[in-house]
Amino acid sequence: MYGKGMRPLAIGTFFVLTGAFALVFFWVPADADQGFIQKIFYLHVPMAIVALGGFIAGGVMAICHLRTGNSKWDLRSYVSIHMALVLAVGALITGSIWARAAWGHWWVWDEPTLVSFLIVFLLYATYQPLRFAIEDPEKQARYASVFAITAGAFVPLNFLAVRMAESLAHPRVLGATGGAMPSEMRITFYVSLIGMALLFITLWKYEMASKHTTAQLRILRRRLLGDDGVAPTGRSAAPSTVLPARPKP
Amino acid sequence: MNAVRALLRKDLLLELRAKESVPAMALFSLTTFVIFHFALDRNTVAGSLASGVLWVTLLFAAILGINRLFVAEREQGGFDAFMLAPVDRTAMLIAKACALFIFLTIVELIAVPAFAFLLLEGSILPALPGLIAVLVLANIGIAVIGTLSSAIAVQTRARDLIAPLVALPLLVPLLIASARATQPLLLSEGALSVPTKWIAVLGLYDLVFALLSYAVFDFLLEE
Numbered sequence: 001m002y003g004k005g006m007r008p009l010a011i012g013t014f015f016v017l018t019g020a021f022a023l024v025f026f027w028v029p030a031d032a033d034q035g036f037i038q039k040i041f042y043l044h045v046p047m048a049i050v051a052l053g054g055f056i057a058g059g060v061m062a063i064c065h066l067r068t069g070n071s072k073w074d075l076r077s078y079v080s081i082h083m084a085l086v087l088a089v090g091a092l093i094t095g096s097i098w099a100r101a102a103w104g105h106w107w108v109w110d111e112p113t114l115v116s117f118l119i120v121f122l123l124y125a126t127y128q129p130l131r132f133a134i135e136d137p138e139k140q141a142r143y144a145s146v147f148a149i150t151a152g153a154f155v156p157l158n159f160l161a162v163r164m165a166e167s168l169a170h171p172r173v174l175g176a177t178g179g180a181m182p183s184e185m186r187i188t189f190y191v192s193l194i195g196m197a198l199l200f201i202t203l204w205k206y207e208m209a210s211k212h213t214t215a216q217l218r219i220l221r222r223r224l225l226g227d228d229g230v231a232p233t234g235r236s237a238a239p240s241t242v243l244p245a246r247p248k249p
Numbered sequence: 250m251n252a253v254r255a256l257l258r259k260d261l262l263l264e265l266r267a268k269e270s271v272p273a274m275a276l277f278s279l280t281t282f283v284i285f286h287f288a289l290d291r292n293t294v295a296g297s298l299a300s301g302v303l304w305v306t307l308l309f310a311a312i313l314g315i316n317r318l319f320v321a322e323r324e325q326g327g328f329d330a331f332m333l334a335p336v337d338r339t340a341m342l343i344a345k346a347c348a349l350f351i352f353l354t355i356v357e358l359i360a361v362p363a364f365a366f367l368l369l370e371g372s373i374l375p376a377l378p379g380l381i382a383v384l385v386l387a388n389i390g391i392a393v394i395g396t397l398s399s400a401i402a403v404q405t406r407a408r409d410l411i412a413p414l415v416a417l418p419l420l421v422p423l424l425i426a427s428a429r430a431t432q433p434l435l436l437s438e439g440a441l442s443v444p445t446k447w448i449a450v451l452g453l454y455d456l457v458f459a460l461l462s463y464a465v466f467d468f469l470l471e472e
Contacts, residue, residue: 066465119418119421120418122417123415123418123419125414126414129407129414130401130402130405130415133405133406133407133408133410133411134404134405134406135406142468142469143401143405143469145468146401146465146468146469147401149464150397150419150461153457153461154419157422157454157457158421158422161421161426161450161454162422162425164446
């Protein structure tokens, strides 16, 4: 069900991402101030944007879950936040490397975007422990959705507050849509951003397909071997993909 | 509204008789001031340091109250009884947030004078009107966010761990605004006026989270 269209999507992602990196390394001019290291921008910023988008998408899917009560939406929200967390770790690491190279410090507190990103990351890092600590699957899904909605609304608010707190004395080296960017840089940036978004969608679909298949397999096994033939699932932070029992043909 | 009043009355009565949260929170604040004195190796603090010490202490004291907020409901079956009653679920949110607000206010009535007495350089009196405004706005925010995160955490097996982990990041913007608003009030050379920008941020943050909690709280009580 989720495997449909996986192959073209994966191939497309591969080509766009490879193309983006080819542009980054061979085409786009190096930054006049920072030289080669500035090219990490084409990895760091798309990762961060896609991660934030993933968090907010997780919140929207959680709204759908609470509105419809369909546990499918909970699974979607979970996978979205899961993937966004992975990208967020990547964004924090690349951001730190970039800060070290550009400003000489591994961590820069007066860079509001970096700081607010860390706060958002710390909040979402609680998502999985929270799920894991609730045993009843139905309750787990509901509480996780409430958390995802709250945290999703928190993301833009937090960015606003942290940005206001900084004096803005620190020059922004590159605005994401900076008007001062030469067109080569802008094109490369957009290609990287699209590539990263495609990667997110591919990984999302992949995990969805995997979770779905595992659940289907359990159902088939249970039908074939009876209830004793299937080991009970342990406690898990992931939603237990309970599929509606279909009548036997 | 009757339901809110009944629930609030029950919470206050419970606190009055069992004295579970407020004395612990107040004592914790005093101890934290002593710890700050030794950790910073300072006899007096002023300006941004004073504001930081005050807000870190109040925030962590609030966490103690947040942790305990729903424990009695869960352990003594208060949730079940409430679900049986034919009243709006939001009554619980409003009552609990009001209770937490009152607890925080009482704690601050003890902790802020103690802070002025023990650590603050200069007098707190000129700062008082501005400080009260910031404290009230911050208390509303802490009460709303605390109630929401406590309600999320109380059903988990590790609620004492989950509640602070959820509440603290959500409270960071509130801490930024409160600490920034308090800074100019506690300068050693006398209080300046409260920056209206931060008061506005606090008010807006309170409003957004109040609406958000109102929207999602129903789902935390379903059985």
